[in-house]
Amino acid sequence: MNDKHSGICAGRLTAAEYAKNFADAHPPLNRTQALIESERCYYCYDAPCTTACPTGIDIPTFIQRIAQDNVRGAAHTILEENILGGMCARVCPTEVLCEQACVRNTNEDKPVEIGLLQRYATDGYFAKPGAPLFKRAASSGKRVAVVGAGPAGLSCAHRLAMLGHDVVMFDANPKPGGLNEYGLATYKTVDGFAQKEIEWLLSIGGITVHEDKALGRDIVLDDLTRDYDAVFLGMGLAGVNALGVTEPQAKGLRDAVTFIAELRQAGDYGGVPIGRQVVVIGGGMTAVDAAVQSRKLGAEDVTIVYRRGEEAMSASGYEQDWAKKNGVKITLWARPVEILAEDGAVTGVRFARTAQANGKLTDTGETFALAADMVFRAIGQTFVAAPAGSSITLKDGRIATDEDGKTSHPKVWAGGDCRHGGRDLTVEAVEHGKRAAIAIDKSFRA
Amino acid sequence: MADLTTHFIGIKSPNPFWLASAPPTDKEYNVVRALAAGWGGVVWKTVGEDPPIVNVNGPRYATLWSQDRRVIGFNNIELISDRPLKTNLDEMRRVKRAWPDRAIIASLMVPCTEEAWKNILPQVEDTGCDGVELNFGCPHGMSERGMGSAVGQVPEYIQMVAAWCKQYSKLPVIVKLTPNITDIRYPARAAKKGGADAVSLINTINSIMGVDLDRMVMNPVTDGKGSHGGYCGYAVKPIALNMVGEIARDPETHGLPISGIGGITTWKDAAEFIALGAGTVQVCTAAMVYGFKIIQDLTDGLSNFMDEKGYKSIADFQGKAVGSVVNWQALNLNHIEKAVIEQDLCIQCGRCHVVCEDTSHQAIVAKVNGKRHFEVMEEECVGCNLCVSICPVPQCITMRALKPGEVDKRTGVKVTGQYANWTTHPNNPMREAAK
Numbered sequence: 001m002n003d004k005h006s007g008i009c010a011g012r013l014t015a016a017e018y019a020k021n022f023a024d025a026h027p028p029l030n031r032t033q034a035l036i037e038s039e040r041c042y043y044c045y046d047a048p049c050t051t052a053c054p055t056g057i058d059i060p061t062f063i064q065r066i067a068q069d070n071v072r073g074a075a076h077t078i079l080e081e082n083i084l085g086g087m088c089a090r091v092c093p094t095e096v097l098c099e100q101a102c103v104r105n106t107n108e109d110k111p112v113e114i115g116l117l118q119r120y121a122t123d124g125y126f127a128k129p130g131a132p133l134f135k136r137a138a139s140s141g142k143r144v145a146v147v148g149a150g151p152a153g154l155s156c157a158h159r160l161a162m163l164g165h166d167v168v169m170f171d172a173n174p175k176p177g178g179l180n181e182y183g184l185a186t187y188k189t190v191d192g193f194a195q196k197e198i199e200w201l202l203s204i205g206g207i208t209v210h211e212d213k214a215l216g217r218d219i220v221l222d223d224l225t226r227d228y229d230a231v232f233l234g235m236g237l238a239g240v241n242a243l244g245v246t247e248p249q250a251k252g253l254r255d256a257v258t259f260i261a262e263l264r265q266a267g268d269y270g271g272v273p274i275g276r277q278v279v280v281i282g283g284g285m286t287a288v289d290a291a292v293q294s295r296k297l298g299a300e301d302v303t304i305v306y307r308r309g310e311e312a313m314s315a316s317g318y319e320q321d322w323a324k325k326n327g328v329k330i331t332l333w334a335r336p337v338e339i340l341a342e343d344g345a346v347t348g349v350r351f352a353r354t355a356q357a358n359g360k361l362t363d364t365g366e367t368f369a370l371a372a373d374m375v376f377r378a379i380g381q382t383f384v385a386a387p388a389g390s391s392i393t394l395k396d397g398r399i400a401t402d403e404d405g406k407t408s409h410p411k412v413w414a415g416g417d418c419r420h421g422g423r424d425l426t427v428e429a430v431e432h433g434k435r436a437a438i439a440i441d442k443s444f445r446a
Numbered sequence: 447m448a449d450l451t452t453h454f455i456g457i458k459s460p461n462p463f464w465l466a467s468a469p470p471t472d473k474e475y476n477v478v479r480a481l482a483a484g485w486g487g488v489v490w491k492t493v494g495e496d497p498p499i500v501n502v503n504g505p506r507y508a509t510l511w512s513q514d515r516r517v518i519g520f521n522n523i524e525l526i527s528d529r530p531l532k533t534n535l536d537e538m539r540r541v542k543r544a545w546p547d548r549a550i551i552a553s554l555m556v557p558c559t560e561e562a563w564k565n566i567l568p569q570v571e572d573t574g575c576d577g578v579e580l581n582f583g584c585p586h587g588m589s590e591r592g593m594g595s596a597v598g599q600v601p602e603y604i605q606m607v608a609a610w611c612k613q614y615s616k617l618p619v620i621v622k623l624t625p626n627i628t629d630i631r632y633p634a635r636a637a638k639k640g641g642a643d644a645v646s647l648i649n650t651i652n653s654i655m656g657v658d659l660d661r662m663v664m665n666p667v668t669d670g671k672g673s674h675g676g677y678c679g680y681a682v683k684p685i686a687l688n689m690v691g692e693i694a695r696d697p698e699t700h701g702l703p704i705s706g707i708g709g710i711t712t713w714k715d716a717a718e719f720i721a722l723g724a725g726t727v728q729v730c731t732a733a734m735v736y737g738f739k740i741i742q743d744l745t746d747g748l749s750n751f752m753d754e755k756g757y758k759s760i761a762d763f764q765g766k767a768v769g770s771v772v773n774w775q776a777l778n779l780n781h782i783e784k785a786v787i788e789q790d791l792c793i794q795c796g797r798c799h800v801v802c803e804d805t806s807h808q809a810i811v812a813k814v815n816g817k818r819h820f821e822v823m824e825e826e827c828v829g830c831n832l833c834v835s836i837c838p839v840p841q842c843i844t845m846r847a848l849k850p851g852e853v854d855k856r857t858g859v860k861v862t863g864q865y866a867n868w869t870t871h872p873n874n875p876m877r878e879a880a881k
């Protein structure tokens with residue numbers, strides 16, 4: 001059955017090929033490289049990069065500290081604003097954040113490598129942490145429940161703990177981390193970094209994590225608001241958008257996010273089955289990650305199909321290039337109209353060609369089919385509102401909050417992907433968690 | 447191609463670039479490589495009396511680096527040649543015979559007695575070399591023995607030794623000056639009074655390169671102890687230029703030939719020394735950092751520059767900038783400049799704003815109509831040039847001189863176009879009475 005040439009199968013590559021394919025996509029800078037790169041920073045006034053960073057890291061300061069061989073000081077500058085600065089250094093789309101704002105772009109088209117420098121500082125610190133960077137304030141006697149141990153929840157919990165409050169976290173998954181552990185691409189976060197970072201984050205103390213505890217199944221919001229002084233919801237997006245066409249019960253049709261989670265949890269990539277011809281439907285980071293990782297698992301022919309033009313894709317130009325560099329084809333202006341299946345297995349997808357007319361997406365009338373033995377849905381995730389219950393007001397399907405993340409419930413704050421109005425980035429989830437923690441702390445003192 | 451030929455105190459060389467007396471000119475082997483590469487001349491590594499000195503057997507050099515390890519400054523605790531006098535002189539003789547068109551200068555350092563100089567000079571002259579350079583500059587090791595900068599810091603000694611050299615030899619005499627002195631004009635005047643044909647400067651500057659903070663020892667270190675060494679390389683160029691300029695414009699030494707030394711790394715540096723009066727230039731550190739091949743870039747750059755400016759020979763622009771160097775009280779206090787930011791070139795780093803705001807005159811705004819935008823307020827600008835100095839983009843911020851008739855928005859005073867300096871300024875309690 002294990003025919004490498006057709007259908008879905010595991011072990012398409014040799015162990016050495018897997019090791020190479022899933023190695024660090026952007027190897028860290030060594031000391032020499034970091035010193036040279038740090039020298040490129042102009043130490044701008046009111047630095048545009050800092051403004052562009054959702055967590056507001058004082059970037060010129062941390063880079064200057066690297067240049068001065070003060071790696072601990074550099075890491076402190078990063079982590080005091082962004083407690084998951086280590087992960088963000090690996091996964092932030094810096095090309096649309098800090099590095100896009102770098103003034104070096106004007107004359108050189110080559111920003112300071114802020115992400116890689118951030119990684120240099122945080123890696124250097126984690127390798128030799130020394131005395132704790134952050135201490136807890138005197139106990140306030142307040143207790144906060146945090147639902148969801150993704151970046152939003154973890155960031156909120158850490159800041160609350162620092163401010164002297166006790167935190168109890170609940171997460172539906174067996175491991176904390178949210179998409180840091182189950183979502184981000186393998187080649188962005190190698191060597192179990194997510195769990196190491198969480199272990200360090202929790203070492204501040206005052207945070208208890210309950211795994212395998214889901215809101216709506218094992219606990220209810222009313223109990224939390226009754227038993228705790230405040231509640232933070234950082235539940236991410238638990239649902240996946242359907243394709244909007246009849247989806248047959250066929251082998252090979254999958255959600256990209258579950259495939260990615262499976263891959264992240266796989267000890268051995270050789271055990272993860274992949275098709276020979278893969279079609280990924282969608283235009284975001286999830287689509288790119290699913291497509292690239294399919295290639296890395298040995299799929300021969302991988303195509304992302306997106307219904308609009310490349311500028312409309314939520315994956316940045318840089319990520320699109322990354323996909324192409326990894327041999328992924330990107331087909332634009334097409335939407336799926338039929339999933340083709342035979343004998344209970346996917347055989348392809350039929351697409352309708354689309355075009356933009358008077359600001360509206362319309363079909364041109366032309367159709368075409370792509371053969372595939374595996375098809376991934378990656379057209380977006382959705383917030384599943386039921387567990388939080390009806391006391392929380394939504395906006396466009398996500399939780400409505402004020403700037404600090406306060407919801408319609410006076411004791412409940414929310415942040416991360418589940419909150420309305422964000423860009424669905426790790427770094428924004430961190431900022432939401434931090435700001436909510438500061439607001440919760442303020443509400444206790446009011 | 448401009449003619450780079452140099453005639454300096456009767457010594458001819460195909461270009462003005464000589465290697466300074468130092469490791470690059472330590473022996474026949476290096477010198478031949480240098481001449482083959484195209485250097486116009488060499489000042490041989492300083493020789494002294496036998497028995498030769500001994501050097502430390504550990505680090506002699508230490509470096510001030512930029513972040514990407516470009517050499518900014520360099521220091522050394524090397525002494526003069528550690529080879530027998532005869533070896534050096536024999537090699538010098540052979541080299542001069544094989545390279546008759548190049549300048550071969552012997553650098554000398556012997557004790558400060560008439561006997562010592564009377565003894566060594568004929569031996570040196572016998573090699574056929576073109577001249578001698580008296581090393582009164584070495585700041586370490588030799589000075590503790592009463593030689594080098596110990597002589598160079600006492601103008602009377604300089605005059606005395608220069609006179610002996612002129613008496614006991616017919617070779618042209620160059621006195622190499624130490625910068626480790628408060629006013630460079632005094633040793634230069636003394637050299638001239640003693641009859642020296644030229645001065646060369648600078649030698650190295652007393653320095654400690656740094657401290658190893660783990661071991662708590664200075665750097666460079668020999669078995670746990672260090673000694674101050676001589677600082678040179680690119681970082682010393684401004685100090686050397688000032689000293690060259692001072693000698694060139696001093697009425698007592700004006701016209702005294704100068705061989706300029708100190709931090710020369712590119713043709714531009716050399717041209718600047720020449721513009722301030724130098725007739726030849728000497729290079730050490732740049733060769734020690736990059737090797738002898740740089741001579742091709744030095745001559746090519748200088749020649750293209752001269753062609754572009756229409757200078758046919760070195761003499762055409764030698765000393766051309768000397769007249770621009772004056773004492774402060776001669777500066778025109780009626781001349782007013784204001785900084786101008788060229789918005790098309792501005793990359794929005796904002797450093798001009800913060801430095802003017804924090805450390806100068808609060809004359810650059812950071813926001814216009816709520817947007818990031820940097821603009822000079824002429825009402826506040828004193829024209830200090832700080833913003834120009836720290837702006838990372840060339841030509842983005844420049845200084846504009848106000849024209850006669852314009853009003854200085856800071857003071858409300860109209861520019862007259864008339865020259866007036868401190869000597870007649872009302873705030874000067876010692877001003878000269880207006881006539």
Ligand SMILES: Cc1cc2nc3c(=O)[nH]c(=O)nc-3n(C[C@H](O)[C@H](O)[C@H](O)COP(=O)(O)OP(=O)(O)OC[C@H]3O[C@@H](n4cnc5c(N)ncnc54)[C@H](O)[C@@H]3O)c2cc1C
Pocket residue numbers: 091092093147148149150151152153170171172173176177178179180183184185188213214215216234235236237238257260285286289387415416417418423424425426427429
């Ligand atoms: C495939 C993929 C790749 C991505 N790549 C990048 C990238 O490269 N860079 C980037 O910046 N962003 C990336 N993102 C987006 C980023 O991962 C998210 O924006 C970020 O993780 C959001 O954090 P969060 O804490 O809000 O939610 P999540 O990380 O989703 O965490 C939510 C947590 O809540 C828990 N939870 C959910 N429901 C319940 C419940 N009812 N009870 C208890 N717990 C619950 C979940 O188990 C989970 O642990 C990617 C996303 C995906 C899907």
Ligand SMILES: Cc1cc2nc3c(=O)[nH]c(=O)nc-3n(C[C@H](O)[C@H](O)[C@H](O)COP(=O)(O)O)c2cc1C
Pocket residue numbers: 466467468469491492520521522524525526527553581583584622648649650676677678679680682707708709710728729730731732
């Ligand atoms: C290692 C070293 C040894 C030197 N030895 C001598 C010397 O023996 N005699 C001398 O007159 N100057 C000596 N100098 C000084 C140089 O000739 C020169 O004056 C000085 O380095 C400044 O020029 P630069 O900046 O081009 O190096 C030495 C310099 C160095 C770096």
Ligand code: SF4
Pocket residue numbers: 784785801802806807808809810822826827828829830831832833834
């Ligand atoms: S010249 Fe000096 S005072 Fe004027 S704007 Fe620049 S820094 Fe400020």
